[in-house]
Amino acid sequence: MLFNPEMERLSLPQLRVLQNERLKEQVQYVYQRVPFYRQKFDELGINPASFKGLEDLGKLGFTKKADFRDNYPFGLFAVPQTEVARLHCSSGTTGKATVVGYTADDLQVFAEVVARSLAAAGCQPGMKLQNAYGYGLFTGGLGIHYGAEKLGLTVIPVSGGSTDRQLQLLQDFQPEVLCATPSYAQVLAEELKRREIPLEAINLQYAVLGAEPWSEAIRGQVQQGLGVRATNIYGLSEIMGPGVSQEDAEERGTGSYIWEDHFYPEIVSQETGEPVAEGEYGVLVLTTLTKKAMPILRYWTGDITNLTYEHSHKRTHVKMGPIRGRADDMLIIRGVNFFPTQVEDIISSMEQVSPYYQVVASRRGSLDEVEVNVEIDEVLMRELGLEALTDEVVQQHDCLKTLKGAFAKKIKDNIGLSMKVTLLGFGQLPRSEGGKLSRVKDLRNL
Ligand code: ADP
Ligand code: K
Structure with missing residues (x-):
């Protein structure tokens, strides 16, 4: 189902016309109302009156996280506080929290893009949605919450955490949809199994997962464990929140539609800031086209992904691939750049390891080292009659020694780095407590 077929299927030429108009307006609007942008444009010699739209977009420079910090809390707002209907903050995964504001109109757009996203995820009016996002x-x-209401769902606003209650509500209220971070959905799937609650006792059909990077291995685990189709929802506070892009439940694996009539995407090289060729990976840069309280031009998201403009799909809007990581998550180890999510790809390809892992970078003397801690599969644990794993236990089992060796070799072959692999028993690594889970530890600069 398409929530807004007219916009979601707008022909490409019409979409570009609309984006051009909106961008020109947005540029004039910020010039008049936001001193930060006025000063920036003056420095760059940009005259909003002669700004041509998309073809001139690259001239605007970038807006970065630091600009939010420098203008904390309300310096980037384009409207007086009396017109701000709501404030939010980013969760502060990287540094100090960022403040964002919305007018009543902005909140309508926010609800609209989330409604579109949920519809693409498979939700239909009348379904019940358990919202385990914080x-x-x-x-x-x-x-x-508001997007689900707009689409006509019954919202169960349970928030994150309280696993006992989540499981109770899944059984008592029989929601068809779960929204959560992927790491928390993993916890719910695992707990269901551990408590021997059969899938028949719940009624979930769809899971809409986002707010942190996740992999096909996690998708598999959640789909199986909860009996759902799981799709990706992406977003960030600086631009809006969740619902900037969304996978379609029937087109999984081909990327997430970016709602381009509101958010204009570009992919640029992390090193040069120049656009990369279509399909190549780089930093996602987003420009709001309709924001009133806090319009943001060319926001450097730091998220690494790619864009594909295929037009054989249900919608005309562009699709972005899964987030490979944040530019600032990229680890440079002995000169090799790698994203911890590359380890996830390897895990996905190995049956006997679970989707839980942790990457730890440290420094011994002047040498960087990476350690990968990964849990082995629950079934294998049971077959071997083991509760927990230690190095000693691994040494006593040939199959574990082989598994460890094979895993280390795959890492070396695919990433080009030797890493120390530690096999752990299922359940030995930390789980999400309801929010985001950090799978990477960089201890080198502590
Ligand atoms: P913070 O930057 O403090 O985490 P937000 O809560 O606004 O603040 O989080 C936005 C960021 O979360 C995005 O820039 C991205 O890194 C990550 N994110 C959100 N959704 C997804 C997703 N579906 N896949 C991967 N990463 C995501
Ligand atoms: K985040």
Whole structure:
């Protein structure tokens, strides 16, 4: 189902015309109202009156996270506070929290893009949605909430955490849809199994997962464990919140539609800031086209992904691939650049390891080292009659020694780095407590 077929299927030429008009307006609007942008344009010699739209976009420079910090809390707002209907903060995964504001119109757009996203995820009016995204300053909870209401769902606003209650509600209220971070959906799937609650006792059909990077291995685990189709929802507070892009439940694996009539995407090289060729990976840069309280031009998201403009799909809007990681998550180890999510790709390809892992970078003397801690599969644990794993236990089992060796070799072959692999028993690594889970530890600069 398409929530807004007219916009979602707008012909490409019409979409570009609309984007051009909106961008020109947005540029004039910020010039008049946001001193930060006025000063920036003056320095760059940009005259909003002669700004031509998309073809001139590259001239605007970037807006970065630091610009939010420098203008904390309300310096980037384009409207007086009396017109701000709501404030949110980013969760502060990287550094100090960022404040964002919305007018009543902005909140309508927010609900609209989330409604589109949920519809693409498979949700239909009349379904019940258990919202396990955190409510509060984080954009996730309320963002999903109002979009779900707009689409006509019954919202169960449980928020993140409280696993006992989540499981109870899944059984008592029989929601068809779950919204959560992927790491928390993993926890729910695992707990269901551990408590021997059969899938028949719940009624889930769809899971809409986002707010942190996740892999096909996690998708597999969640789909199987919860009996759902799981799709990706992406977003960020600086631009709006969740619902900037979304996978279609019937087109999984081909990327997430970016709602281009509101958010204009570019992919640029992390090193040079120049656009990369279509399909290549780089930093996602987003420009709001309709924001009123806090319009943001060319926001450097730091998220690494690619764009594909295929037009054989249900919608005309562009699709982005899964987020490979954040530009600032990229680890440079002995000169080799790698994203911890590359380890995930390898895990996905190995049956006997679970989707849980942790990457730890450290420094011994002047040498960088990476350690990968990965859990082995639950079934294998049971077959071997083991509760937990230690190095000693691994040495006593030939199959584990072989598995460890094979895993280390795959890493070396695919990433080009030797890493120390530690096999752990299922359940030995930390789980999400309801929010985002950090799978990477860089201890080198502590
Ligand atoms: P913070 O930057 O403090 O985490 P936000 O809560 O606004 O603040 O989070 C936005 C960021 O979360 C994005 O820039 C991206 O890195 C990550 N993110 C959100 N959704 C996804 C997703 N579906 N896949 C991967 N990463 C995501
Ligand atoms: K985040």
